[in-house]
Every structure is written in structure tokens, then in C-alpha cells.
Amino acid sequence: MVNSEVLLEVNNLKQYFHIRNNLGEKASVKAVDDVTFNIYRGETLGLVGESGSGKTTLGRSILRIYDLTDGRIKFSGVDITKLRKDKLLPYRKKMQYIFQDPYASLDPRMTVSDIVGEALDIHKLASSKKDREDKIRDLLKLVGLNTEHSSRYPHEFSGGQRQRIGIARAIAVEPEFIVCDEPVSALDVSIRAQIINTLEEMQERLNLTYLFISHDLGVVRHTCDRVGVMYLGHFVELVESEELYKNPLHPYTQALLTAIPEPDPEMAKKRNRIILKGEIPSPVNPPSGCKFRTRCPFAKDLCSQQIPEFKDQGNGHYVACHFTGKI
């Protein structure tokens, strides 16, 4: 269910990381560079892009895992950009994270009930020991795990089951917003659909808002209401997902869409692929002007001189390209 209430407002977010290059000189990695967008309550916003495009950094910055370099984040109208420790804790409860790798994101020395219970303890959500146990049991049941397994350790579970534990941990604190960072990429194909269904069920039942980070455009098409395409720290396109697949306007999106292998032999052999040349440039030393120009088949002089504005082309279809509609 999507309505027009803005849950998260992100303005000119910049996240730079300071590093030293081979020569020991200071340099900065512009992981996310000047990004502005809204997330509406109840929607699933997809973030796609290649590795190094900044999608994970953006997800983490929104949760205030890093201190922002610049910009502002508002969560249901409250500016949380500068909040610290105690003040931030209530918002930590409202915003949760589901990780990509269910093998690395669960503490191998904690039992399932401790993993899920830890979240309850931090936010003091259980009134008694009995209440805590009941809550844990309900959560495990909710995500489709056997409640008798609550005293087991993560290594006793398969990848799909571990991801369910991760989901139980995230929803334990009754959040409003969850960043799902490639939640099914590490799983086998036959298990992916199970986890996607579980995530969608949770969204319906608990009225959750998702930021869904993925490089799999098939999964994104199915799960997301709107999709943002990132390239080298910038949004290049942001639009409702059906529209993105039907009418992609940015040349990068167009190439990305034709690059997905199509699970249909006739379609796969017929269609025209746009094969991009080269690879994503280093975020330490990005190209001038439009970041995509070095790989863009339509690049002209203007593209190297001026950064294209990320603007609405009508009905909420945002694109950052000098030649929108002309290519």
C-alpha cells in the first residue's frame, strides 16, 4: 500500500571516504555524491547499479551508520542528520537492516533466540523473561522458522533459513523502515523466491517501507514500486518500476536492461544487446561532467563539460541526461 506520506527525505546527501593513494597522498572516494530523493511510507524503493555505484553506502548512510559528509536526512519530518547516541537510539529502532550474506551477519557463537532477543534487550521491548521468550517464538513463527530450533546456532541452518533469522532480528524491534541489502543474492535460485515472498508478507502485515538494494533487475522488477538507478555515486534515473522497464530514458539504464540474461531461449537469441564498453571508472577520480560519458554510446562534448541535472521529465520520471528524449 503506497500513499503520499513522505517517510524519509534525503537532501543533497554526500558520503565521502578519505583514503591515501599509492603515493601516500590524501584522496577522497566520493561513494555517494549529492543525492536527493524521497521514500514514501509503505513503498518499496529499489536501488540498482553495478558494484561501486554507491548503493550500499547510500543505504548505510541513511541509517546513520556513517557520519554524513554533507546533506540532510529527515525521518517522518524529524532531522536525524546530527543526532547522537541516546537521541538517535529511538530512530535506530525504527530503521533496520537486512544484510546480504547470511553467513557473515549472524554471530556464530549466539543461539537464534539470543540473536533475535538481543534486539529486544537493547530497546527494552520485553517486560519479563517469559514475555521475551514468547516474543522470540512469535517472531520465528512469523518468518517461517521452526520454533523448536530457537536454541540452535547459526551453523545448523541453511542459507535460506539464516536469512529468515536475519529478517526476524530486523522486525523484532517493530521497525517502520528496513534497508534490504541484496537479501537474496547469496541464496540458491530455488530458495530466493521463498525469501522474497517472506519479505513481501512481512511488508503487508507490518506495514513496512523497504529500500531494496539489488543488482538483479528481475528481482527488483518484481518487488519494487519505484526504482532508482545509480552510477558512480549519482542517481541517473528514478521512476516507477513498470515505467522503468517499459520506457528507460537514460542510456545506462537502457544498457543495463538489455544486459540481463533473459530466461527464454527465443527472446535471448533475438534481442539486440547494448554492450557497454569498458568498466565503471574509479570513484577516486571520476570523469568530469556526466559520470557515465566515458562508457556512453551517445556522449557529446557537452557531456564532459556540464553535469546533467537530475530532473523530472513529467509524472515523476527523473532522469539525469543532457539528451533525454533525443536518444
Place this chain on the structure above:
Amino acid sequence: MVKELLKINDLKVSFFTPAGEVKAVNGISYTLEPGKVLGIVGESGSGKSVSSYSIMGLIDKPGKIVWGSITFNGKDVSAMNRSERLNFSGNEVAMIFQDPMTCLNPVFTVGNQLAESLRHKYGKISKEEVRKRSIELLTLVGINVPEKRLSQYPHEFSGGMRQRAMIAMALAGAPKLLIADEPTTALDVTIQAQILELLKDIQKKTGMAIVLITHDLGIVADMADDVIVMYGGRIVEQGSVYSIFHNSRHPYTKGLIRSLPDLKKRGEKLIPIKGNPIDLLNLPKGCAFAPRCESCLKVCINHMPAEYATEDGHRTACWLYDERANNSGEVKNNG
């Protein structure tokens, strides 16, 4: 007359671990004709990689080929002596792997490593000849400024470039068969598209056969002529790429294709395959897929299904296609 290039007959590979015998490959047979692309699909633990490692002789302790034969170009691979074996791997069959960084040697330049492959093929050849051929190979796989790239180390290459370099090394021996084990899984989609195009292009130019191992049905649909679907160490279904995608018969293949989100719109529920992945230490007595199968029959639990072939060369290992089995009654599987 088309002669088969590779013939695998009832191959069984087991790993003898402290926890017990893991039957990674449990009796598979297939043939591959020259110049064809065979896609092997399956999830982790299905035996798709192990079956191909056996062709290359890469199975080491505690693993062992316990049964079956591998015939390449009419020669039994297991009967080869050491020098034949050396010539076979690299010059007859070459392999590329998922993660190019772990396969390239970090302390030798790419040129060094290419030269090693070339000397393996041509024996003693001059430095100039090695250099000339190396540059040709790098150009063939689409690496720019090959002269400069030869003296660089693998860490100076990006992921896609490393995969290209590895393909160049595989091609150095001019193999008749290339085994590609998840060659693009570690790469981004745009780079994946580049590498797949490159493989297709090279296949057309050289006419070599490819065994392409992947979990991505999209890649198979794009690349393969024939497809093998594996589950729990066995082949559950094999046929041409068209019959596998448009006329799949095994419940596992059907389930896989149906569970793909690409075909479903937002709001429609996905139809997953229920249950958990297989435990290779405790394989079911009958069909390995039986515990997760929606149309499981009583006979499936205790008896291994035979292969049922249909006119177009499509083969399915499933009791549903045996007339006798249908009387044995259905079993309800509720995940």
C-alpha cells in the same frame, strides 16, 4: 558422421569425509558433440562443478571417482598415463573458473602466465614467438594495449579484465573443449554481458565446444544448445535448450522456471520451490527431489526413478512418466 567429443558414462564421485561418504555425483551420463555449447544448471551441492572437475582430473583426496568412465575423442581419460594426461588437460580441454583472482598467480605477470600455457602447448618456442602469440591472444579476448598489459600483474587488472586474461590462457592451448565454471558469477551485469559475448564470439571463431556451468537460467537460455539440469548429484532432466524452457517435464525444472521473478509482475506472488536444499550426507533413498516435490508419489520415496526418453532426445528422470507409478498414490508435501 558426427562423432561425440565427450562421453560420460555412469560417473560417480564421492568425497570420503570424517562425517561419512558424500556422494557429490551419483551416476550421471551425457555426451557432447564437437562445437556445441552444453549448459549445466543446478544449485550449490547439485554436483555440477564436481562432475566437470572430474573431466579435468581435478578431484583430489578425500574425493575419488568411484565408478564410471569419461571418454574424450574416443580415448578413455582414466586410462591415460601421466604425459598423455598432461597433454590432455590444457591442450585438449581447458577450464576457466568463477573467481579469476584466486586462479591467477599474484606473483607472476600476466605475460609470464600466458607464456607458461603457450610453452605447455608448443614446447620450446622462442621468446619472440611467445610474445607474438601472447599479444594475439590478448587481442582476441579484447584487451587493449596488450604489449603493456603483458608485463602487468593480476592485481593491476579489473575483475572483467582478469576473466579475459584467464580466457586467453585457456585458449593458449587451442583446446577442443572449454569448461567454464560460473565464468560470470563474480562480475557485474554489464561486464557479464561483455564476457558472454566474448565467449560466443570465440566459440564461433574457433569452433570449440563449451561446457557452461551456471546457476543462472538466463545465461543458459542465451548461450546453450543443450541443457542438463542437476539435483542432488544426478541429472534430473536433459534436452535441447528449447525443450527445457518450453516443455520442461521434471517438477524441479518446472519449479525453477516458475519461481523466476522476471516473469512475474509486482504484486503477483512468486511460486517458490518449497523446503530446504539437499543434505548430501543424508541423501534420500529414492529420488533426491522427492522431499520437496509437489507431485511426489509413494514410489518416489524409496525407489530411484529411471530415465524416460522422448522422441526429441529429451530425457527426464522422474516416476511421473512411468505408467506403473501412477497407481502408487500421491504423497502430500507441505514444505
